Amino acid sequence: MLDQLLVAGIFAALLICLIFTNWPAVWIFVCAMLVAYFGGLVETAEVLDKASNTGVITLVLLLLVSIGLEKLSWLTRLSHKLIVPSYAGSLLRLGGATALFSAFVNNTAVVATLAHTVRSNRHHPVSKLLLPLSYAAILGGTMTLIGTSTNLIVSSFLEDATGQGLAFFDFLYVGVSVTVAGLIVILLFSRLLPQGSSEKIDINEYVIEAEVSEVSQLIGKTILENKLRDLEDLFLVEIVRGNYLISPVAPQERIRAGDKLIFSGDINRVQALESFDGLRLFAVEEGLLQENMIEVIVMPNATIEGQTVKESAFRSVFDAAVVGMRRGGKRLSGKLGNITIQAGDSMMLAVGPDFNERKNLDKNFVVINESVGEIKTTPTQNYIVTGALLLVVTLATLEIVPLIKGVAGLLALMLMLGVVGGGELRRRFPFELWLIIASALTLSQALTNAGLVELIADGLHSNLSVLGPYAALAGIYFGTLILTEMMTNNAAAALAFPVAFGLAESYGVSFMPFVMAVAYGASASFLTPYGYTTNLMVQNLGGYQFGDYTRAGLPVSLVYSALVILLIPRIFPFQ
Numbered sequence: 352m353l354d355q356l357l358v359a360g361i362f363a364a365l366l367i368c369l370i371f372t373n374w375p376a377v378w379i380f381v382c383a384m385l386v387a388y389f390g391g392l393v394e395t396a397e398v399l400d401k402a403s404n405t406g407v408i409t410l411v412l413l414l415l416v417s418i419g420l421e422k423l424s425w426l427t428r429l430s431h432k433l434i435v436p437s438y439a440g441s442l443l444r445l446g447g448a449t450a451l452f453s454a455f456v457n458n459t460a461v462v463a464t465l466a467h468t469v470r471s472n473r474h475h476p477v478s479k480l481l482l483p484l485s486y487a488a489i490l491g492g493t494m495t496l497i498g499t500s501t502n503l504i505v506s507s508f509l510e511d512a513t514g515q516g517l518a519f520f521d522f523l524y525v526g527v528s529v530t531v532a533g534l535i536v537i538l539l540f541s542r543l544l545p546q547g548s549s550e551k552i553d554i555n556e557y558v559i560e561a562e563v564s565e566v567s568q569l570i571g572k573t574i575l576e577n578k579l580r581d582l583e584d585l586f587l588v589e590i591v592r593g594n595y596l597i598s599p600v601a602p603q604e605r606i607r608a609g610d611k612l613i614f615s616g617d618i619n620r621v622q623a624l625e626s627f628d629g630l631r632l633f634a635v636e637e638g639l640l641q642e643n644m645i646e647v648i649v650m651p652n653a654t655i656e657g658q659t660v661k662e663s664a665f666r667s668v669f670d671a672a673v674v675g676m677r678r679g680g681k682r683l684s685g686k687l688g689n690i691t692i693q694a695g696d697s698m699m700l701a702v703g704p705d706f707n708e709r710k711n712l713d714k715n716f717v718v719i720n721e722s723v724g725e726i727k728t729t730p731t732q733n734y735i736v737t738g739a740l741l742l743v744v745t746l747a748t749l750e751i752v753p754l755i756k757g758v759a760g761l762l763a764l765m766l767m768l769g770v771v772g773g774g775e776l777r778r779r780f781p782f783e784l785w786l787i788i789a790s791a792l793t794l795s796q797a798l799t800n801a802g803l804v805e806l807i808a809d810g811l812h813s814n815l816s817v818l819g820p821y822a823a824l825a826g827i828y829f830g831t832l833i834l835t836e837m838m839t840n841n842a843a844a845a846l847a848f849p850v851a852f853g854l855a856e857s858y859g860v861s862f863m864p865f866v867m868a869v870a871y872g873a874s875a876s877f878l879t880p881y882g883y884t885t886n887l888m889v890q891n892l893g894g895y896q897f898g899d900y901t902r903a904g905l906p907v908s909l910v911y912s913a914l915v916i917l918l919i920p921r922i923f924p925f926q
Contacts, residue, residue, distance in 0.1 A: 419765040436474050442541065508845070517866075577606060646719045710778045739760075808853030839883075844870065871919070
């Protein structure tokens with residue numbers, strides 16, 4: 352009884368922290384797991400077994416392989432042919448290509464690649480295409496085992512429970528059905544998408560240019576001596592000197608006649624510059640400076656999330672200066688150094704020469720600029736890696752070679768071909784996701800050891816016995832859907848799986864319908880920007896408000912849910 356109360360308390364605290372705090376999910380899961388471990392609810396051998404679970408290792412290998420798959424040039428080559436004068440044609444072509452690639456490649460990378468094409472198109476407002484782009488990536492990820500990390504997590508839990516994970520194409524029939532239906536619904540209800548502008552962000556919204564006149568008293572003195580670093584609401588980002596760009600600007604840099612000083616911050620505080628002798632204000636010329644500006648989106652669980660720009664030591668960590676930020680589609684003004692960074696924030700950066708070489712970019716940002724981190728793979732590499740991927744999938748589907756062996760071989764091939772490097776794999780190793788899944792598996796074991804899974808499942812069974820397993824399946828699906836909208840898809844899947852599996856056992860029916868309900872419920876994030884990374888990515892790029900997701904996503908969510916609940920019991924019968 353005491354063990355059950357302790358486990359119940361751990362899970363209640365876990366749920367509250369995931370929903371009502373901004374703490375990183377990895378720390379919440381790890382802390383909960385440690386409480387369960389030191390509370391004697393799980394043994395050391397069980398913790399180690401969960402950390403080295405075959406399903407978890409397969410997931411990690413697949414995520415590492417996806418790093419190489421992102422670099423293949425097929426999507427980049429195709430992207431320029433997707434948007435045409437017809438809106439319906441553009442939406443279906445863009446959505447179809449996005450869904451197809453998202454079934455095999457990390458959907459964050461797919462959206463990041465195609466977002467540039469969408470924003471540079473001359474035919475349609477970006478707000479009419481970016482949210483459908485995100486929804487198409489979510490739908491496409493439901494078609495295969497590797498389409499989304501959620502499917503892999505569910506497969507890891509299933510393998511831990513039964514010794515056998517999900518097959519590569521177990522998701523295909525339901526996934527293709529909801530994807531096709533979802534794209535049609537998006538097109539039919541496209542009028543619910545906000546009307547926006549396809550114009551790019553003007554640099555003048557972010558920075559001020561001041562030119563040093565020939566007779567200025569600033570000439571010959573350093574930045575420090577001229578007190579140009581002591582401004583309250585403006586920050587000296589860089590200096591344009593002839594054909595050269597000085598960035599970052601050292602305190603000992605001396606001012607010369609004709610220098611163009613580029614300031615960022617609250618551009619409404621221009622009067623702060625009027626007290627300096629010989630400074631003339633101009634609109635920024637988008638020449639050399641434009642080439643030095645890039646836009647990034649802050650990723651969920653980025654190392655800088657929750658810190659102010661100043662606290663993060665942004666300039667030294669990334670060799671870049673923040674010159675502007677957008678949140679919820681609107682520009683943030685005031686002293687940039689004091690703004691707390693949040694996931695989904697859009698940042699305009701003035702970058703130094705070493706920005707693209709920094710090893711921490713991938714964990715913090717999605718770069719919305721095709722010239723930064725540009726992928727260059729040879730045609731030979733493209734064909735060999737693509738052929739090897741198809742071979743791995745075929746052999747795994749026919750159960751000739753286990754998926755874990757095939758993926759390990761594919762990763763080794765990528766290393767041999769130079770598609771990925773050892774340093775890159777170390778840098779992008781999904782350590783936090785591994786910790787979350789290992790911790791969640793351990794907590795699931797604690798639930799089982801304490802007898803709480805059986806207790807919960809029997810309680811649900813007794814209350815739903817009149818309605819039968821079909822109603823229980825719907826309940827699991829909608830419960831998971833609500834969780835994924837309130838937290839993240841991966842956390843929702845990890846929390847819902849033990850209950851779903853226990854409920855199937857209490858009914859004495861096949862666990863497969865309940866397992867698939869968790870997988871599809873955890874991917875059903877269409878109503879808020881927070882449940883899925885791609886939704887958060889497009890929020891600022893398309894200028895979307897919270898209500899835009901609810902309004903445009905509700906028809907998609909309803910049709911998706913109806914098809915999932917209808918098709919799962921037919922494809923995966925209860926008996």
